[in-house]
């Protein structure tokens with residue numbers, strides 16, 4: 090997961106030419122469908138040995154996928170619930186002094202490799218789903234926090250001053266002007282967090298938290314390339330689709346008129 | 348004098364970490380129903396002064412009165428709902444429609460939806476935007492000038508007695524600015540708001556202001572008076588420099604064509620015989636006769652040699668009348684047209700285009716003389732008033 094995805098530069102929305110609209114919406118699902126279809130055909134054309142057959146049952150794969158999505162979903166919701174309010178607090182005038190250091194600390198936490206975070210947490214705490222979710226929250230925290238802050242800071246000063254000048258209260262300015270206007274940037278942060286989490290959740294298997302990592306990891310340990318391949322393609326497809334759906338959500342939730 | 352709408356008492360603002368205050372001991376009274384223009388060099392504290400009035404910036408010391416009530420410590424949010432505010436950068440809410448932008452304060456005040464809707468449409472009409480076309484648009488779907496109008500409409504929405512306007516026509520081209528200024532003055536004739544208007548353009552100040560306050564560093568008042576007095580009796584060198592050269596020319600901006608006796612040029616109708624027209628022209632001391640159509644609208648200037656050409660029809664020869672002004676135009680506008688005109692005269696027409704008279708050099712000179720006399724009398728009167736006020740104390 091490269092760090093540059095999280096910069097707000099990735100937020101800039103490229104205008105789409107009218108004719109490209111539909112294609113833009115269909116391209117990604119088509120691509121993923123083709124990839125999954127190819128994987129299916131390939132796997133069914135192979136003679137599976139006993140180990141492979143156990144790992145490649147629909148039940149096992151479905152359960153791993155559901156667990157994966159659960160890890161991603163819960164951790165992302167938690168990240169939003171913690172990072173967005175924190176971002177709002179840190180951009181209020183009274184926090185001007187402390188906010189740079191808090192951002193620095195959280196950024197440092199994120200620069201630790203994800204495996205490191207997981208193993209570190211596992212060393213000190215028990216194994217399992219909860220600790221995996223904590224790790225995911227730590228890891229996806231910074232893009233949401235940073236984008237919330239950037240989103241709020243980039244709101245045009247004059248628009249806020251006009252609001253204050255008309256008699257909106259401070260809270261009114263926040264809820265009616267700042268938050269709506271920073272929604273696009275915040276959503277871009279959430280989208281980044283989701284994609285990071287889909288990738289990082291594949292490591293959760295190391296601490297016994299399940300997910301598609303189970304498929305990849307057993308394939309690696311038992312030296313069954315086809316199992317590893319299946320797990321990897323599924324994880325990749327999931328990341329693409331999550332990103333795709335988040336992209337649509339961004340388009341839908343962006344306030345009109347921006 | 349009646350109680351001033353806004354009264355500032357020894358208002359001072361010291362920004363933290365700055366040795367000099369941005370506004371120092373400013374005292375001034377802003378009478379009800381007038382446009383008071385604050386004008387001064389960049390950085391002299393105009394915007395700060397404006398923001399002190401609605402307490403976007405809290406004063407370091409001094410007091411603010413609104414309609415006689417001390418609002419220095421009043422709830423700022425409540426205070427601001429009574430004061431319309433047009434900021435320099437307009438500051439429309441990009442994620443809200445024009446309707447919702449204008450409805451901001453009425454909503455805060457809890458008006459009913461029907462009342463708000465009617466008010467928004469009324470205001471859009473007032474500022475010259477067709478409600479059915481623009482009501483549901485977003486700010487980015489408007490031109491700069493249209494946004495500026497919406498900014499003004501939004502400030503007027505809850506019918507506040509006071510408006511603060513910080514360079515409201517700043518960032519637009521001169522032609523549109525001129526139109527917006529004229530429209531705004533027309534609107535102001537009806538609504539009679541008390542307006543504090545900031546600009547750094549002395550010409551705009553002269554045009555818009557009932558009174559002008561020329562501010563120096565730290566918002567210190569160099570002169571606060573009616574524009575004609577400032578132009579004819581600048582208080583000191585600073586004011587003189589600020590007005591710049593051509594004060595007498597600028598004074599022409601204060602005079603409306605309708606207020607002066609117009610010049611009289613010979614006129615004739617398209618259906619009249621040429622010898623008759625020629626005779627009329629010869630009887631006057633002018634070099635051309637103005638031909639009107641059947642409705643009395645000016646068509647062409649004919650000179651003697653045009654009339655001596657028997658071949659062409661009257662409506663094809665001579666000079667087309669291009670230099671036209673309406674009665675509410677300023678003498679400066681008329682002078683400008685006059686200079687462009689090849690016969691040395693601007694034609695005045697009423698709303699329906701009917702000939703009402705002309706403005707030529709004589710008219711301008713007479714008007715300038717009259718203004719000079721009036722300004723001198725004005726200055727003398729205000730000096731007398733001051734000295735007698737001094738005696739009372």
Ligand SMILES: Nc1ncnc2c1ncn2[C@@H]1O[C@H](COP(=O)(O)OP(=O)(O)OP(=O)(O)O)[C@@H](O)[C@H]1O
Pocket residue numbers: 362363365369388389390391392393394395396547
């Ligand atoms: N928030 C602030 N903090 C510190 N200093 C400020 C602040 N706002 C304005 N000043 C200073 O106060 C002085 C007056 O500024 P102000 O904006 O009132 O000028 P102005 O007359 O409106 O100028 P302009 O015509 O350029 O808009 C300037 O020296 C400016 O640097």
Ligand SMILES: [Mg+2]
Pocket residue numbers: 393394395
């Ligand atoms: Mg200013």
